[in-house]
Amino acid sequence: MEDASRFAIRMEGITKRFPGVVANHSIDFSVLKGEIHALLGENGAGKTTLMKILNGLYQPDEGQIWIDGRRVTLRSPRDAIGLGIGMVHQHFMLVESHTVAENIILGLDTPRFSLHLGQVENDIARLAERYHLQVDPKARIWQLSVGEQQRVEILKALYRGARILILDEPTAVLTPQEAEELFKTLRSMVSEGHTVVFISHKLGEVMSVSDRITILRRGEVVDTVFASQTSKEDLARMMVGRDVLVRLRKRESEPGDVVLEIEGLSALSDKGLEALRDVSLTVRSGEILGVAGVAGNGQRELAEAIVGLRPVTRGRISVAGTDVANRSPREVMDRGVGYIPEDRMGSGLVVNLSVAENLILKCYRDPPVCSGFFLDGDAISAHAEELVQAYDVMTPGIDTRTRLLSGGNLQKLILAREISSQPSLMVAVHPTRGLDVGATEAVRGLLLEQRDSGAGIVLISEDLEELLSMSDRIAVLYEGRVMGVVPSEEARVEALGLMMAGTAAEEVHGE
Amino acid sequence: MESSAGRLLAGLRGFSVRLEPRLEVRRWLRYAVPLASLAVALMLGMVPMMMQGINPITGYRDMVLLAFGSAYGISETIMKAIPLMLAGLGVALAFRMLVWNIGAEGQLYMGAFASCLVAYTLPDAPAWALLPAMVVAGFAGGALWGAIPGALKAFLGVNEIITSLMLNYIAIQWVNYLVIGPWQDPSSLGFPSTPRLSPSATLPMITQAWYLPTVVFLVIAAVVAVYWIVRRAHSSREKLEIGISFLCLAALSLGSIWFLGGRRVHLGLVLSLGAAAVLWLLLSRTRWGYEIRVIGENARAARYAGMSLKRNIILVMLVSGGLAGLAGMSEIAGNLHLIKRMFSPGYGYTAIIVAWLAKLNPWGVILVSLLLGGLYRGSDAIPGAPKALGMMLQAVIFFVLIGGDVLVRYRVRWGRGA
Numbered sequence A: 001m002e003d004a005s006r007f008a009i010r011m012e013g014i015t016k017r018f019p020g021v022v023a024n025h026s027i028d029f030s031v032l033k034g035e036i037h038a039l040l041g042e043n044g045a046g047k048t049t050l051m052k053i054l055n056g057l058y059q060p061d062e063g064q065i066w067i068d069g070r071r072v073t074l075r076s077p078r079d080a081i082g083l084g085i086g087m088v089h090q091h092f093m094l095v096e097s098h099t100v101a102e103n104i105i106l107g108l109d110t111p112r113f114s115l116h117l118g119q120v121e122n123d124i125a126r127l128a129e130r131y132h133l134q135v136d137p138k139a140r141i142w143q144l145s146v147g148e149q150q151r152v153e154i155l156k157a158l159y160r161g162a163r164i165l166i167l168d169e170p171t172a173v174l175t176p177q178e179a180e181e182l183f184k185t186l187r188s189m190v191s192e193g194h195t196v197v198f199i200s201h202k203l204g205e206v207m208s209v210s211d212r213i214t215i216l217r218r219g220e221v222v223d224t225v226f227a228s229q230t231s232k233e234d235l236a237r238m239m240v241g242r243d244v245l246v247r248l249r250k251r252e253s254e255p256g257d258v259v260l261e262i263e264g265l266s267a268l269s270d271k272g273l274e275a276l277r278d279v280s281l282t283v284r285s286g287e288i289l290g291v292a293g294v295a296g297n298g299q300r301e302l303a304e305a306i307v308g309l310r311p312v313t314r315g316r317i318s319v320a321g322t323d324v325a326n327r328s329p330r331e332v333m334d335r336g337v338g339y340i341p342e343d344r345m346g347s348g349l350v351v352n353l354s355v356a357e358n359l360i361l362k363c364y365r366d367p368p369v370c371s372g373f374f375l376d377g378d379a380i381s382a383h384a385e386e387l388v389q390a391y392d393v394m395t396p397g398i399d400t401r402t403r404l405l406s407g408g409n410l411q412k413l414i415l416a417r418e419i420s421s422q423p424s425l426m427v428a429v430h431p432t433r434g435l436d437v438g439a440t441e442a443v444r445g446l447l448l449e450q451r452d453s454g455a456g457i458v459l460i461s462e463d464l465e466e467l468l469s470m471s472d473r474i475a476v477l478y479e480g481r482v483m484g485v486v487p488s489e490e491a492r493v494e495a496l497g498l499m500m501a502g503t504a505a506e507e508v509h510g511e
Numbered sequence B: 001m002e003s004s005a006g007r008l009l010a011g012l013r014g015f016s017v018r019l020e021p022r023l024e025v026r027r028w029l030r031y032a033v034p035l036a037s038l039a040v041a042l043m044l045g046m047v048p049m050m051m052q053g054i055n056p057i058t059g060y061r062d063m064v065l066l067a068f069g070s071a072y073g074i075s076e077t078i079m080k081a082i083p084l085m086l087a088g089l090g091v092a093l094a095f096r097m098l099v100w101n102i103g104a105e106g107q108l109y110m111g112a113f114a115s116c117l118v119a120y121t122l123p124d125a126p127a128w129a130l131l132p133a134m135v136v137a138g139f140a141g142g143a144l145w146g147a148i149p150g151a152l153k154a155f156l157g158v159n160e161i162i163t164s165l166m167l168n169y170i171a172i173q174w175v176n177y178l179v180i181g182p183w184q185d186p187s188s189l190g191f192p193s194t195p196r197l198s199p200s201a202t203l204p205m206i207t208q209a210w211y212l213p214t215v216v217f218l219v220i221a222a223v224v225a226v227y228w229i230v231r232r233a234h235s236s237r238e239k240l241e242i243g244i245s246f247l248c249l250a251a252l253s254l255g256s257i258w259f260l261g262g263r264r265v266h267l268g269l270v271l272s273l274g275a276a277a278v279l280w281l282l283l284s285r286t287r288w289g290y291e292i293r294v295i296g297e298n299a300r301a302a303r304y305a306g307m308s309l310k311r312n313i314i315l316v317m318l319v320s321g322g323l324a325g326l327a328g329m330s331e332i333a334g335n336l337h338l339i340k341r342m343f344s345p346g347y348g349y350t351a352i353i354v355a356w357l358a359k360l361n362p363w364g365v366i367l368v369s370l371l372l373g374g375l376y377r378g379s380d381a382i383p384g385a386p387k388a389l390g391m392m393l394q395a396v397i398f399f400v401l402i403g404g405d406v407l408v409r410y411r412v413r414w415g416r417g418a
Helices: A047-054 A077-082 A100-105 A117-130 A146-159 A176-191 A203-209 A232-240 A299-307 A329-334 A344-348 A355-359 A377-390 A407-420 A437-452 A464-470 A493-500 A505-510 B004-014 B027-051 B056-068 B071-096 B104-121 B127-156 B160-180 B208-232 B236-260 B268-285 B287-297 B299-304 B309-336 B347-357 B362-378 B388-409
Strands: A007-018 A021-032 A036-040 A062-067 A070-072 A085-088 A164-168 A195-200 A212-217 A220-226 A258-268 A274-284 A288-292 A314-319 A337-340 A425-429 A456-460 A473-478 A481-487 B015-021 B410-416
Touching (some): A007 A195, A021 A036, A021 A220, A036 A047, A100 A146, A117 A146, A146 A176, A176 A195, A203 A232, A258 A456, A274 A299, A274 A456, A288 A493, A344 A407, A377 A407, A425 A437, A456 A464, B071 B268, B071 B309, B071 B362, B104 B347, B236 B268, B287 B309, B309 B347, B347 B362, B347 B388, B388 B410
Parallel strands (some): A288 A473, A337 A425
Antiparallel strands (some): A007 A021, B015 B410
């Protein structure tokens, strides 16, 4: 094979099965040396599995891998880095209280005994300059922004001698501007002879950065195309397998009374730092207030403060006229507030209990579910049967352990439970994250239905398209402050991006 | 020049053993792995036996024969199992909510103390009044002792593992002080024990005379069971569960009267089985049990649903300690009839093993208690074997079974790296 040396990575016939699913089905995937190759696909298409195989985290059930023309077996990330493959995960693997330099040498065998951090710091600084990855080697991780932490992860891979860099959804946590910086870095790496594979489901960035694009759907390769010879529409069709979501057709909103009024709200993060600063927002019945922002700018704290899960240090939260700041979740709930938490399995559901048991989580104290000290089995099953049917939850039965349901069905289960209590205010955090197209449509439809029937909705999301298509107004959070609230029909993605990076609304519009 | 140690190290580094979670646990593994683990544990147990010069094959044979080989052996095994059952149920309840009550031993001693306090204060009370009062006192003594770490955890966030463990020593030494001090039997000639309990303060033995009341009780239980099956159960699995539990109850009660009648087994057995039934019902059918399960599985979801962690921690520790207290009460009032110095051979600690091996299931606690009770009894069997042998076997079994559990949930992958 003469042209074998052109390939940095060649994977042939890769199959990986998990019980009940074939995550990768005889995938052929090859990456040329010195290219930026995008791996495009929906959540659950098998992108991350394929890359974890390449990084030695999973072993394929079938198939062969060549790196730089040499047949290899990858058993661990250590093997992978030995062959020059480094991976930057979606969730960073950094020790928060250590410095950048300490994190970068963590786990390395050399130096074995005496540690000259000064030398390491110099090396890192040099690497950082070469690839436009500005970061202070002496800084501690917790002091860094998410974008900077990502740079540390990239430096970590480069320091270990990675020539092939895999990035798993690198832009998910970045502002549009930070993403642009990252792409510059990737281009400079490629010009130095490195190879980059990056996983994404965002069509725009895939088109603008990559040389070639491989599209995965349901664990199989649909096609590999040159970015210069394709279009967003073609990519979308290949990715989804049918024509993409038309922009949601939603009715004109009819805002009514104020259901939620937040005034001068401040709250602390889990680390005790100020996460919300003097936030004021209003939501009326029959409207959706979108909350945009880069991950970690106070969105989670805002949602938790409203539903009573997080103490408030200053300010008022009035729900339908009564102040609920620092009340217990139960009191807030009783005032008609529903909550769709960000982590479905973490605080939304008890995954080891059955579907029926999860559906009574909010009403297990009240008749008919509870009569005195005992729970009423019949009432529990009737309640569950009704909701499972009404919300089209796909489950083998109401006694099935919730753990066994798919992501979309987990979310429908939460929606069923929350909506069935007929809330006047719904707080939804990333309600469609990780869901496939069908489930996303269903969840969005349910939320719009709630709006149309008169509930006020706070929709927190990182997906700007979702915010633009669902919300009536969009508030942007940056470092715990509201940078501005704009009606969604007037909002432009670029302007929102600037606000997400800390520019106040007036300045953005002044330009 | 590379040293051989260096080469060995390099060789080891290339070799990797990794655990991959099984996404789907095969049913047969759930049974095969514990059985295989038990076999491994028994093999490991042969080592200390051989070091003592005991033939392990005959040693094990003697142990099994002594513990389960005769009606007398079985009744003695049950005697050892009763405190394990009660304390094990208490520990299992706390563990269900991820409250790590390591203090069953101390709670057991305080239960024994409190029940004897009642017995010695009211020496002339008739059995029908005294025994219930002792049961209540035993429960209360253990419950209050358990509530201390519970309250400290709930209000101050103090780690309950440490406090409940430390309170064990206080309880044990308190009882020791009583038996060599103010409560010592003057006629015991310096032997550290309290005077014998009066007959009306001792739990009655199971005898043939129990048939009639038991049958009456079973008829009532049958009516209740039918009511639950028809009116309350919300799935066929539940109906089956209720049916099976009733049949177990009937078989157990009648069988034990037939089998154990006239031997040394006392009312504590009924108390244990009743406690298991109540606990099972509580966990699976009541509002409180639902809260305990939700909190144990996912405290964040529980908080959002408005469940009070503080209240539940204290309540659970009260009941958990109370059950351990009952273990102490039944051991004294049913078996020993007086308090000796260090009267419990670590029942409260073994209860932790019992609860864990039973996967925190109340009926599992009953079964595992019988097995470990057999081990207590059986280790007396081997002539020349030190007392510690039984404890060692217990520990080995526990280690290997818990370790083996990993194999049920994970798949081991190994090989040499590239």
